[in-house]
Amino acid sequence: MTRAGFACKLRATYTTDPLNGVNVPPNHDDNRQGILLIVSGLAIAAFTGAVMKLLADGMSVFQITWFRFLGFAIMMLPVVAWRFGRAAFRPARPKMQILRGFTMAAATVAFVSGARTVDYADAIAILYAYPFLLTLLAVWFLGERVRWEGWAGIFGGFTGVLLIMRPDFSGVDSGVLYVFLCALIVSIQMTLNRKLGAYSHPLVTSFWGAVGATLLLSPVLGGVWQAADSREMMLILLMVVSGGVSQTLIVFAFARSEASTLAPFTYFEIVAAVVIGYAIFGTMPGTVSWIGIALIFACGVLVARSLSQPATPRRQPKI
Numbered sequence: 001m002t003r004a005g006f007a008c009k010l011r012a013t014y015t016t017d018p019l020n021g022v023n024v025p026p027n028h029d030d031n032r033q034g035i036l037l038i039v040s041g042l043a044i045a046a047f048t049g050a051v052m053k054l055l056a057d058g059m060s061v062f063q064i065t066w067f068r069f070l071g072f073a074i075m076m077l078p079v080v081a082w083r084f085g086r087a088a089f090r091p092a093r094p095k096m097q098i099l100r101g102f103t104m105a106a107a108t109v110a111f112v113s114g115a116r117t118v119d120y121a122d123a124i125a126i127l128y129a130y131p132f133l134l135t136l137l138a139v140w141f142l143g144e145r146v147r148w149e150g151w152a153g154i155f156g157g158f159t160g161v162l163l164i165m166r167p168d169f170s171g172v173d174s175g176v177l178y179v180f181l182c183a184l185i186v187s188i189q190m191t192l193n194r195k196l197g198a199y200s201h202p203l204v205t206s207f208w209g210a211v212g213a214t215l216l217l218s219p220v221l222g223g224v225w226q227a228a229d230s231r232e233m234m235l236i237l238l239m240v241v242s243g244g245v246s247q248t249l250i251v252f253a254f255a256r257s258e259a260s261t262l263a264p265f266t267y268f269e270i271v272a273a274v275v276i277g278y279a280i281f282g283t284m285p286g287t288v289s290w291i292g293i294a295l296i297f298a299c300g301v302l303v304a305r306s307l308s309q310p311a312t313p314r315r316q317p318k319i
Contacts, residue, residue, distance in 0.1 A: 034257025038265050041249030046124060046272035048243040050280050052108075053115045055235050060224035061112040064239075065105055066217040071240025072247065073210035080207045091208050092199035096192060100205070101212015103189040107182045108213075114178030119283045122164050124273035125293045126179045131266075131300050132157040133187035141191060146303075153302035160295030163288050202251050263304030267297045 055064045080088040091097050115123045132154045139146055146154075165176045196205050228236060253262060270293055277283050285293060 031257045031261050034253045034262055035265055037249045037253035037256065038262050039268050041246045041253060042266065042269040043272040044242050044246035044249065046269050046276050048239055048246055049111070049115065049124065049273070050120060050276045051235055051239045051242065052112050053120060054280070055232060055239065056112050056116050059226065059228065059232060061109050062217055062220050062224050063226070064112055064236075065108045066214060066221060067236050068108060068239060068243060069101075069105065069210045069213040069217070071236075072244050073207065073214055075240070075244040076203070076207040076210060080204055084201070084204060088204055088207070091204055093196060094208075096196060097200070097205065097208040098212045098216075100189060100192045100196065101209045101214075102216050103185050103192065104209050105213035105217050107185040107189060110178045110182035110185060114175040114180075114182065117173060117175035118179060119285065119289075120277035120281055121270065121274040121283070121285050121293075122289055123175075123179045125164050125270050125285075125289070125296055126161055126176060127183050127186070128267065128270060128296050128300060129158065129161045129180060129183040130186040130190065131303060133184055134190045135303055137187055137191045138194070150303050153299040155299075157296055157299035157303065160292040160299060163292030163295065164285075166288065202255065206247060206251060264301045267300055270297065 052064055052068070111123070111127065114126075118126070135146060135150060135154055161180070165173075165180070193205070200208075274285060274293075
C-alpha cells in the first residue's frame with residue numbers, strides 16, 4: 001500500500017512551505033499542525049486501505065489499483081497546474097519519477113493481494129516493516145549512519161513483524177508474504193523519495209507518481225477488466241476521494257514539521273487499522289499480534305530517533 005505523502009520522511013533537517021516552496025524554520029504551532037495533519041491523514045489512509053480490501057472481494061487488484069491512481073492523478077492535476085503552471089509537466093528526473101510510479105503500483109497490488117486473506121490490522125502492522133527496511137537501504141545507498149540503538153530497533157522491529165506473521169515449517173500464508181513484499185517495495189519507494197526530494201516539490205512528485213502508476217497499469221487492464229456494479233462504483237469513488245485527501249494531508253504534515261517530530265505519530269495508522277478492522281470486518285488482533293504491534297511501535301520510534309544526519313548535504317527542492 002503506497003504512501004506518496006511520505007516523500008519528505010527522511011528530510012529531517014528542514015521543512016518546506018508548500019505554498020511557496022521555500023525552506024522555513026519549524027515552530028511549535030507548525031508542529032502542532034503537522035501532528036494533527038499526520039494523524040488525520042493516516043487515519044483516512046487506513047480507511048482507504050479497508051475500502052480497497054472490500055473491493056478486492058469481487059474485483060481484480062490491478063483494476064482497483066488503476067482506479068486508485070487514475071483518480072488521484074485527476075484530483076492532483078488542477079492543483080499542480082495552478083501552483084506550478086507548465087513547469088509541473090516538465091518534472092525533474094523523469095525516469096526516476098516513472099520508476100517511483102512503478103513502485104507505487106507494485107506496492108499497492110501487493111498490499112491488496114495480501115489483505116484479501118490477512119486480518120486488516122495485522123496487514124497494516126506488517127506493512128510497517130518498511131521503516132526498518134528503509135533504514136537499511138539508507139545506510140547502504142544513501143550514506144546514512146545509524147547508532148547502536150537504531151540497529152537494536154531494527155532487530156526488535158523485525159521480531160515484532162515475525163510475531164504477527166508467525167511463520168512455521170509447514171508454510172507461511174501467502175497473504176502475509178504479499179504484505180511483506182509491499183513493505184519491501186515501499187522502502188525502495190521511500191529511497192527514491194529521498195533522492196527526488198532534492199530536485200522536485202513533493203506535490204509534483206506525488207502527481208507524477210500517480211501518473212506513472214496509471215500508465216504502467218493500463219496495458220494489463222484488457223485481460224482483467226470487468227464492469228463495476230453500483231456498489232463497487234460507490235466504493236471506488238470513496239477510495240479515490242479518501243485516498244486523495246489522505247495523501248494531501250500527509251504531504252502537508254511533513255512540509256509543516258520535521259520528520260523526527262512526526263515519526264512517533266506515523267504508527268497511529270496501526271491503531272486506526274485496529275479500530276477500522278473491528279468496525280468493518282469484525283476482527284481484532286490476537287494476543288501475540290498485540291505484542292508484535294507494540295514491539296513494532298516502540299522499535300520504530302527508536303530507529304527514527306537514532307538516525308543521524310546524512311553524509312551528503314541536502315539541496316533546495318525544485319519543481
